[in-house]
Amino acid sequence: MTLRTARRSSLVDQVIDQLKGEIVAGAWAVGDKIPPEPVLSETLGVGRNTVREAVRALTHAGLLECRQGDGTYVRATSELSGAMRRRLRTAEILEILEVRRALEAEAARLAAARRTDADVAAIRRAQACCEEALASRDRTAFVEADLAFHTAVVEATHNRVMIDLYGDFREALRAGITASLDLLEHGDIEVPHSPIADAVVAGDAEGAERATHTCLEAVFRFLSGLPSG
Known part of the structure; x- marks a missing residue:
């Protein structure tokens, strides 16, 4: 992965951009399961709440799909x-x-x-x-x-x-x-x-x-x- 530590103020927006970047770049293909919340939190250097908000936003946009008890999967590569x-x-x-x-x-x-x-x-x-x-x-x-x-x-x-x-x-x-x-x-x-x-x-x-x-x-x-x- 090419994720990097987020440093500026709008952490949620940064995490959204980085997760979206991984999807668009093909690091996580449609149908793939993304890393769990603790792993993303540690990799990005942000709190789990920040990761959770970013994942929620991308789920709402249709790029991710959260499956209860299973994890979060890539559903699409763009909002469109x-x-x-x-x-x-x-x-x-x-x-x-x-x-x-x-x-x-x-x-x-x-x-x-x-x-x-x-x-x-x-x-x-x-x-x-x-x-x-x-x-x-x-x-x-x-x-x-x-x-x-x-x-x-x-x-x-x-x-x-x-x-x-x-x-x-x-x-x-x-x-x-x-x-x-x-x-x-x-x-x-x-x-x-x-x-x-x-x-x-x-x-x-x-x-x-x-x-x-x-x-x-x-x-x-x-x-x-x-x-x-």
């Missing part, structure tokens, strides 16, 4: 991500897919115009992982591969705001994708990533946007009960 996770818990799957489609379609369009050789390589690697997960029918692996693929496309936009926004949305989206796959378990649904990758690599912005819509359309039709024609 935490807020979206709370909202998506009550959102309909179709609502989540609508937002996802809007973000990913625009990202694919921009990526086709801005991708670099390094971006192309990352997209192709992620595409291969998706195909491998589909072939093995490993749903858990597919969720992660699918997110990694679309993240690679988003990163190819080189739009920092979109990248950060999708990063926050991605954490909350994982549960939605898993829920969709649970419902689709007995359906014959194809999730075609190769047309998106091919269009982005070819610099075809309209084709990339169109392929992204198509990628989710079968899932939309299945979940909404619309006819496939």
Whole structure:
């Protein structure tokens, strides 16, 4: 860890900033259990009440989750991500897919115009992982591969705001994708990533946007009960 002794007057704010810094830097990943209160108190050189207030504030912000009798776990990497996770818990799957489609379609369009050789390589690697997960029918692996693929496309936009926004949305989206796959378990649904990758690599912005819509359309039709024609 990179925690350091707090020295200025606003100790609670300093501790909040340092704990948040550890989360953002990845020292504590989402799902990880953070050190207990006495350890944090000693490491930071502050009282346990100060640590307790900081943890309470980050819990309220949605970054941490206190589990009675177990400890405190990282729940999200930012306030926005935490807020979206709370909202998506009550959102309909179709609502989540609508937002996802809007973000990913625009990202694919921009990526086709801005991708670099390094971006192309990352997209192709992620595409291969998706195909491998589909072939093995490993749903858990597919969720992660699918997110990694679309993240690679988003990163190819080189739009920092979109990248950060999708990063926050991605954490909350994982549960939605898993829920969709649970419902689709007995359906014959194809999730075609190769047309998106091919269009982005070819610099075809309209084709990339169109392929992204198509990628989710079968899932939309299945979940909404619309006819496939």
